[in-house]
Amino acid sequence: MMQSAAVRQLVLLLPALGVIVLLIGVPLGLMGWVSLLEKSASAGVDWQASPGAGNYLRLVWEEDFDGRMILNPTYLVIFLRSVLQAAVTTLLCLVLGLPVALWMAGLTRTGRMVMLLLVTIPFWTNLLVRNYAWLIILREDGWTTAVLNRLWPFGPVQLLYNDAAVAIGLTYSFLPFMILPLYSVFEKFDWRLIEAALDLGATRRRALRRVVLPLALPGIVAGSLLVFIPCLGAFVTPALLGGGKTAMLGNVIQAQFGPARNWPFGAAVSIVLLAIMLAVMTAMALWRSRRAPR
Amino acid sequence: MTDAHAVTIETVSKSFGRGQSAVRVLDNVSVAIGRREFFTLLGPSGCGKTTLLRLIAGFETADGGTIRIEGADLTKAPPFHRPVNTVFQSYALFPHLTVEQNVGFALEEQGLPREEVRRRAGEALEMVRMQAFARRRPSELSGGQQQRVALARALAPRPKVLLLDEPLSALDLKLRKAMQIELKQLQAEAGITFVFVTHDQEEALTLSDRVAVMQGGRILQMGPPRSIYEAPTHRFVADFIGDINLIEAEALAGGGVRLAGGGVVPVPGATPGRVTLAIRPERARMVAPGAGVVDATLVHSAFLGTAMLHKLELPDGGSFLIREADLSAPMPERGGRVGLCLPAEALQVMQA
Ligand SMILES: Nc1ncnc2c1ncn2[C@@H]1O[C@H](COP(=O)(O)OP(=O)(O)OP(=O)(O)O)[C@@H](O)[C@H]1O
Ligand SMILES: [Mg+2]
Numbered sequence: 001m002m003q004s005a006a007v008r009q010l011v012l013l014l015p016a017l018g019v020i021v022l023l024i025g026v027p028l029g030l031m032g033w034v035s036l037l038e039k040s041a042s043a044g045v046d047w048q049a050s051p052g053a054g055n056y057l058r059l060v061w062e063e064d065f066d067g068r069m070i071l072n073p074t075y076l077v078i079f080l081r082s083v084l085q086a087a088v089t090t091l092l093c094l095v096l097g098l099p100v101a102l103w104m105a106g107l108t109r110t111g112r113m114v115m116l117l118l119v120t121i122p123f124w125t126n127l128l129v130r131n132y133a134w135l136i137i138l139r140e141d142g143w144t145t146a147v148l149n150r151l152w153p154f155g156p157v158q159l160l161y162n163d164a165a166v167a168i169g170l171t172y173s174f175l176p177f178m179i180l181p182l183y184s185v186f187e188k189f190d191w192r193l194i195e196a197a198l199d200l201g202a203t204r205r206r207a208l209r210r211v212v213l214p215l216a217l218p219g220i221v222a223g224s225l226l227v228f229i230p231c232l233g234a235f236v237t238p239a240l241l242g243g244g245k246t247a248m249l250g251n252v253i254q255a256q257f258g259p260a261r262n263w264p265f266g267a268a269v270s271i272v273l274l275a276i277m278l279a280v281m282t283a284m285a286l287w288r289s290r291r292a293p294r
Numbered sequence: 295m296t297d298a299h300a301v302t303i304e305t306v307s308k309s310f311g312r313g314q315s316a317v318r319v320l321d322n323v324s325v326a327i328g329r330r331e332f333f334t335l336l337g338p339s340g341c342g343k344t345t346l347l348r349l350i351a352g353f354e355t356a357d358g359g360t361i362r363i364e365g366a367d368l369t370k371a372p373p374f375h376r377p378v379n380t381v382f383q384s385y386a387l388f389p390h391l392t393v394e395q396n397v398g399f400a401l402e403e404q405g406l407p408r409e410e411v412r413r414r415a416g417e418a419l420e421m422v423r424m425q426a427f428a429r430r431r432p433s434e435l436s437g438g439q440q441q442r443v444a445l446a447r448a449l450a451p452r453p454k455v456l457l458l459d460e461p462l463s464a465l466d467l468k469l470r471k472a473m474q475i476e477l478k479q480l481q482a483e484a485g486i487t488f489v490f491v492t493h494d495q496e497e498a499l500t501l502s503d504r505v506a507v508m509q510g511g512r513i514l515q516m517g518p519p520r521s522i523y524e525a526p527t528h529r530f531v532a533d534f535i536g537d538i539n540l541i542e543a544e545a546l547a548g549g550g551v552r553l554a555g556g557g558v559v560p561v562p563g564a565t566p567g568r569v570t571l572a573i574r575p576e577r578a579r580m581v582a583p584g585a586g587v588v589d590a591t592l593v594h595s596a597f598l599g600t601a602m603l604h605k606l607e608l609p610d611g612g613s614f615l616i617r618e619a620d621l622s623a624p625m626p627e628r629g630g631r632v633g634l635c636l637p638a639e640a641l642q643v644m645q646a
Pocket of ligand 1: 311338339341346493
C-alpha cells in the first residue's frame with residue numbers, strides 16, 4: 001500500500017520534474033560547463049578545450065604586455081554599478097510604492113479595482129515601448145528638460161544617458177512588483193492596530209514606524225526581492241536610457257553573447273550574476289527565519 | 295480651571311454618511327462623568343455606545359458639541375494628545391510584539407528610559423497577574439489572557455480615564471464573572487475613571503456606580519444601578535433591564551390609577567390619561583382572591599432554585615410574573631384564582 005502510494009506520487013511528479021530538469025537543470029549545467037571553456041578561433045565555443053577558471057579570473061585580472069596579471073577594474077565597476085543601481089531602484093520603488101499601496105488599501109472596492117488595473121497596465125505594454133517613451137520624455141530638447149532648466153539655477157541639466165536616467169527607467173518598470181505585494185499585505189491589515197497605537201500616544205508617523213512597517217515586512221521583503229533580482233540583470237533600460245555609457249551586468253552578458261561572440265566569458269558573467277542573486281535570496285531567507293516568532 | 299468631572303460631554307451629535315443617506319448615530323448627548331467613577335453605557339446593539347466611546351478616545355470627531363477631559367476642551371484633539379486609553383473589544387494587541395513590549399508601548403512613546411519602561415510594564419502585568427507570560431506573543435495566549443494584557447497595556451501609562459468597549463464579551467460566563475470582580479477591584483485600586491460599554495444589563499448593574507441607558511443615539515435614563523432598576527422612567531429602560539411586569543392602566547383625575555381589570559391602586563402624581571404601570575416580579579405578591587387590587591388566574595409555577603416563579607393571567611388576558619423568594623409561602627393550585635397585591639411604593643408609573 002505505502003509503496004504504491006509513493007510510486008503514484010512519483011509518477012504524478014514526473015512531468016513536472018521532467019520540465020524542471022530539461023528546461024532549467026540542463027541549460028544551467030550547460031552554461032556552467034561553457035563558462036569553464038574557451039572561445040574558439042571561429043568565435044564559437046571550443047568544446048575540445050580543457051575546462052578551467054580562466055573566464056572567472058579574467059573578470060578581475062588581465063594579462064598585460066609583459067605577461068603579468070594586473071587588476072582590471074572594468075568588470076568590478078560594472079558589478080558594483082549593477083548592484084548599486086538595483087539597490088537604488090529597490091529603495092525608490094519602496095519609497096514610492098509604500099504610500100501608494102497604503103492609499104490603495106484604504107479605497108472603496110471599486111477604487112481598489114481601478115487602481116489595481118492601472119498599476120498592472122504597464123505590464124501589458126512592451127518593455128521596449130515603455131523605455132522609448134522615457135527616451136522621449138527625458139530627451140535633451142524635450143519639455144521636461146526645458147522646464148527643469150528654467151528651475152535649476154546651476155547650468156543646464158542633462159536628463160538622458162546617465163545613471164539617473166537608468167534609475168528612473170528601472171523604477172518605472174519595476175514599481176508594480178513592489179506595489180502589488182505591499183498592497184496584498186495592507187489589504188489584510190488590521191487597521192484597529194493603528195488606532196491602538198494612536199490611543200497609546202503614538203503619532204501617525206510613530207504608528208507607521210512601530211506598527212505598520214514591522215507588520216508589512218513580509219511584503220517589503222517580497223517586493224524588494226522582486227525588484228532587486230530582475231534589476232540586477234536588466235539590459236534594455238541601461239542600453240536605451242544609459243546610452244551605453246552606463247553598462248550593467250545585463251549589457252555585458254548581451255555583448256558577450258552578441259557582438260563580442262565570446263560565449264564562455266558571457267556564461268561566466270551569467271553564473272556570477274546568478275550567484276549574487278542566490279546569495280541575496282539566501283541571506284533574506286536566513287534573516288527572516290531568525291527573526292520569525294518561535 | 296477646576297472641573298470636578300473626569301469627562302464632560304456637552305450636546306454632542308454625530309452622523310455617518312452625507313446628504314440623503316446620512317444616519318444620525320448620536321443625537322444631542324450630554325453626560326458628565328465624575329472622577330474615579332465606574333460609568334457604564336448600556337444599550338442594545340447599534341445604539342451608539344461604541345461611537346460615543348470613540349468620540350471620547352478621539353477616533354471620530356463630533357459634528358457638534360464639546361468634549362472635555364479633566365477640564366480641558368479636547369473636542370478636536372487627536373487620540374495621542376488625550377489622557378485616555380482604550381481597551382478594545384477586539385483587544386487589538388500588536389501581534390509582532392511580546393506581551394511585555396505590548397504593555398510597554400505607551401511608556402516608550404512617552405520617552406521613558408528602557409529600565410523604567412520594563413519596570414512599569416512589569417508592574418502593570420503584575421496587576422493583571424500576567425507576569426509569567428511577559429515573553430510570549432499575543433497569538434500564544436488564550437482569550438482571557440489576551441484580555442488581561444489589553445487591560446494592562448491600557449493601564450500602564452496611567453491614564454486619567456480608561457475606556458472599555460465590551461471588554462468581557464468574548465469570554466465565557468465563568469471567566470466573565472471572575473474578570474468582572476477583578477475589573478472592579480482594579481478600578482478601585484488604580485483610582486481611575488472607567489467608562490465601560492456593555493449590552494449586558496446584569497454586568498452593568500453589578501459593576502457600575504452609574505449607568506446610562508442608551509437607545510437610538512440618545513441617553514434615555516442615567517443614574518445609579520438601583521434607581522435604573524427600581525425606578526425606570528421609560529418603558530424601554532424598564533423592559534431592557536431585568537424582568538418586569540407592564541400593565542396598561544389609566545390615571546384618574548382624583549389621583550390613583552385604575553387597572554384594566556378594574557382595581558384602583560393609590561399611586562399619586564400621575565397626569566390623568568393612559569399610563570403604563572411597571573412592577574418587578576419580586577415586588578408583587580399573591581394574596582387570597584378578592585384581597586388584592588385585581589384577581590388573576592395562576593397559569594404556571596416553576597422552581598428556580600432560590601425562588602418560585604409564578605405566571606399569572608390577568609382578567610384582560612395579559613400575563614404577569616411573580617417571583618416569590620419565600621419558599622414556605624402557601625402555594626395556590628394551578629388554574630386557581632388568586633388576588634394580586636401591588637404595593638404602591640413598588641409601582642412605577644410611566645406615561646404610555
Ligand atoms: N463608520 C461608520 N460608518 C457608518 N455607520 C456607522 C459607522 N460606525 C457606526 N455606524 C453606525 O452607527 C450606529 C451605532 O454604531 P455603534 O458601533 O456605536 O453601536 P454600538 O452601540 O456600539 O453597538 P454594538 O453593541 O453592536 O457594538 C450603527 O447603526 C452603525 O451601523
Ligand atoms: Mg459597539
